[in-house]
Amino acid sequence: MLQRVEAVAGYTTYIDLIRPLILDKQIVSTGMTKEVQRVESAIQLALEGTSCAIVSSGDPGIYAMAGLVFETCSAKNIKILPRSEQVANMPKDSEIIYVEIVPGIPALSAGASLLGAPLTHDFAVVSLSDLLTPWEIIEKRLEAAARADFVIVLYNPKSKKRTWQLEKAQHILLAHRDQNTPVGIVTRAMRDSQNVDVITLENLHRAEVNMQTTVFIGSSASLQYADYMYTPRGYAGKYNIGKV
Amino acid sequence: MLQRVEAVAGYTTYIDLIRPLILDKQIVSTGMTKEVQRVESAIQLALEGTSCAIVSSGDPGIYAMAGLVFETCSAKNIKILPRSEQVANMPKDSEIIYVEIVPGIPALSAGASLLGAPLTHDFAVVSLSDLLTPWEIIEKRLEAAARADFVIVLYNPKSKKRTWQLEKAQHILLAHRDQNTPVGIVTRAMRDSQNVDVITLENLHRAEVNMQTTVFIGSSASLQYADYMYTPRGYAGKYNIGKV
Numbered sequence: 078m079l080q081r082v083e084a085v086a087g088y089t090t091y092i093d094l095i096r097p098l099i100l101d102k103q104i105v106s107t108g109m110t111k112e113v114q115r116v117e118s119a120i121q122l123a124l125e126g127t128s129c130a131i132v133s134s135g136d137p138g139i140y141a142m143a144g145l146v147f148e149t150c151s152a153k154n155i156k157i158l159p160r161s162e163q164v165a166n167m168p169k170d171s172e173i174i175y176v177e178i179v180p181g182i183p184a185l186s187a188g189a190s191l192l193g194a195p196l197t198h199d200f201a202v203v204s205l206s207d208l209l210t211p212w213e214i215i216e217k218r219l220e221a222a223a224r225a226d227f228v229i230v231l232y233n234p235k236s237k238k239r240t241w242q243l244e245k246a247q248h249i250l251l252a253h254r255d256q257n258t259p260v261g262i263v264t265r266a267m268r269d270s271q272n273v274d275v276i277t278l279e280n281l282h283r284a285e286v287n288m289q290t291t292v293f294i295g296s297s298a299s300l301q302y303a304d305y306m307y308t309p310r311g312y313a314g315k316y317n318i319g320k321v
Numbered sequence: 322m323l324q325r326v327e328a329v330a331g332y333t334t335y336i337d338l339i340r341p342l343i344l345d346k347q348i349v350s351t352g353m354t355k356e357v358q359r360v361e362s363a364i365q366l367a368l369e370g371t372s373c374a375i376v377s378s379g380d381p382g383i384y385a386m387a388g389l390v391f392e393t394c395s396a397k398n399i400k401i402l403p404r405s406e407q408v409a410n411m412p413k414d415s416e417i418i419y420v421e422i423v424p425g426i427p428a429l430s431a432g433a434s435l436l437g438a439p440l441t442h443d444f445a446v447v448s449l450s451d452l453l454t455p456w457e458i459i460e461k462r463l464e465a466a467a468r469a470d471f472v473i474v475l476y477n478p479k480s481k482k483r484t485w486q487l488e489k490a491q492h493i494l495l496a497h498r499d500q501n502t503p504v505g506i507v508t509r510a511m512r513d514s515q516n517v518d519v520i521t522l523e524n525l526h527r528a529e530v531n532m533q534t535t536v537f538i539g540s541s542a543s544l545q546y547a548d549y550m551y552t553p554r555g556y557a558g559k560y561n562i563g564k565v
Contacts (some may be wrong), residue, residue: 136426138433140554144441147544147551157547180426180434182380189382190424197388198454199462201445201471209555210442218443218469225465226458227445300391303401307391310384311453 078179079130086119087132088112095132103127116145120155126169136183140204140232143178150174185230188263188291191273193305195261195293200228205235205242212242219246223253228299228308231292243292247281250294254278259301261293262286275306322423323374330363331376332356339376347371360389364399370413380427384448384476387422394418429474432507432535435517437549439505439537444472449479449486456486463490467497472543472552475536487536491525494538498522503545505537506530519550 079085079098086105087095105122107115115131122129133141150157160177189196201222207215222229229250234243250258256279264272264287276284278294286292299308323329323342330349331339349366351359359375366373377385394401404421433440445466451459466473473494478487494502500523508516508531520528522538530536543552 136430136433138430138438139440141441143434143438144551144554147438147546147549148553151544151546157549178434178438180430182424182426183430186380186382186424186427186430189380190387190422194382194387194391194422196383197385199445199447199459201443201466203443214470215443218471221465221469221471222445225462227462227465300395302391302395305391305401307388309392310388 078177079132082128082130084119084122084127084129085132086115086122086129088115091132091134094134103129105129112142112145113149116142116149120146120149120153120174123174124155124169124171133181134184135187136181138178138180139183139185139202146176184232184263184266184291187266188230188261188293191263191266191271192261192275192293193302194307195228195259195295195299196230196308197310198228198296198298198308200230200296202230202232204232205246206233206239207242208239215242216245216249219249220253223250226296226298228296229294231294233288234286234290234292236288243284243286244282247278250278250281254294254297258297259295259299259306260284261295261306262290263293264290266291275301275304322421323376326372326374328363328366328371328373329376330359330366330373332359335376335378338378349373356386356389357393360386360393364390364393364397364418367418368399368413368415377425378428379431380425382422382424383427383429383446390420428476428507428510428535431510432474432505432537435507435510435515436505436519436537437546438551439472439503439539439543440474440552441554442472442540442542442552444474444540446474446476448476449490450477450483451486452483459486460489460493463493464497467494470497470540470542472540473538475538477532478530478534478536480532487528487530488526491522494522494525498538498541502541503539503543503550504528505539505550506534507537508534510535519545519548 084103085099089106092106105118119129119131131142137143156173157176160175163175203218258278260276260278260281262274262284328347329343333350336350349362363373363375375386381387400417401420404419407419447462502522504520504522504525506518506528
């Protein structure tokens with residue numbers, strides 16, 4: 078995919094990670110909070126006939142850039158068609174872009190694989206960032222997921238400016254879950270200075286987390302085994318259903 | 322990974338998909354309901370000093386085989402260490418196995434990429450299979466996820482023997498969500514005879530689904546755009562927070 082395009086747009090940090098692969102490409106690189114401009118630039122290039130990839134870390138469809146392409150095109154009335162319908166030497170059309178979304182390995186998969194197997198049963202994924210979502214909605218989701226005994230994956234647990242959300246989440250979870258519930262903390266999964274730790278829910282407020290951390294809160298069925306954390310596939314043991 | 326191991330264990334269908342890559346390997350292939358035996362055989366091989374890969378489709382950590390390795394080792398008191406700690410020519414130890422879990426692209430990511438961008442905000446993942454989980458728990462989770470306005474991903478929506486669960490789930494969801502909520506149906510993502518469709522919640526009971534289908538129920542914020550489905554990143558528009 079990257080080989081085929083003429084331009085690449087992305088957050089500077091991610092562009093730097095793939096720099097050797099894109100030496101001959103036009104680069105549209107912007108900082109952390111410039112997602113909207115970055116996507117608009119990429120769409121503009123595409124409308125002008127320059128193929129452009131937008132890169133994210135993990136999976137571009139999970140808390141990442143794919144949604145913004147649709148938001149932007151919808152707002153500007155730009156038609157989206159699958160790339161498979163694009164034919165060679167097509168006259169360029171300033172109102173259509175051809176899109177292909179290439180799925181990746183999301184942080185929840187990469188992190189889970191390092192922790193053991195925390196996600197082999199139902200789970201809920203919640204971002205603790207209240208920049209674009211009111212905290213009441215986030216709290217309502219945490220509460221619902223905790224009550225219904227989902228394993229819970231937390232994205233964006235803490236940033237330099239957002240410091241209280243994780244501890245607040247811990248309080249909500251402790252109202253429904255044992256203090257010894259295993260909690261997995263994975264920072265910079267599969268990258269330099271990766272860090273993986275299994276702690277308990279009562280110690281979550283002491284964990285070192287940042288914007289590159291994914292947090293995995295066990296369900297009532299999740300267990301720790303040596304340095305690993307896993308969730309049994311079902312309630313077979315508990316309900317004596319027999320193993321099949 | 323596959324190149325390095327001496328044996329490969331997996332469900333017959335998946336073994337067939339990778340057959341050309343594993344011609345020189347010992348194969349431990351069993352049918353659909355033989356997961357426990359398959360994992361036990363793989364662990365037994367490892368204990369005897371034969372390296373063995375267990376293959377799943379999608380991500381091995383999401384509703385798949387990784388958990389069963391931990392369940393089995395825990396039940397049999399077999400110690401698990403990370404493969405990175407294994408050294409060459411180590412004397413074999415009948416009580417330790419060295420494990421590496423290789424994450425993959427889960428069906429939720431592959432399906433989302435084909436639908437557009439349904440998972441760019443909080444979501445919950447629920448399996449409708451009540452073989453190992455009592456239906457009351459599944460229902461409680463659907464209810465909680467629906468109330469808290471999560472996008473909901475349904476795994477295992479229907480099998481030849483389990484035919485009523487999806488329609489029951491639809492009823493639960495309709496109590497909390499508009500009948501025109503976009504619903505994505507993806508069957509055999511990225512494989513031969515892939516099928517992708519965006520319908521509405523009121524028509525979910527008519528959708529053609531099977532064990533290779535993943536269903537994506539939009540949140541109240543999810544939208545359909547042309548043949549695509551997406552969820553805006555936040556509530557920026559709704560709450561006039563401004564685009565950052």
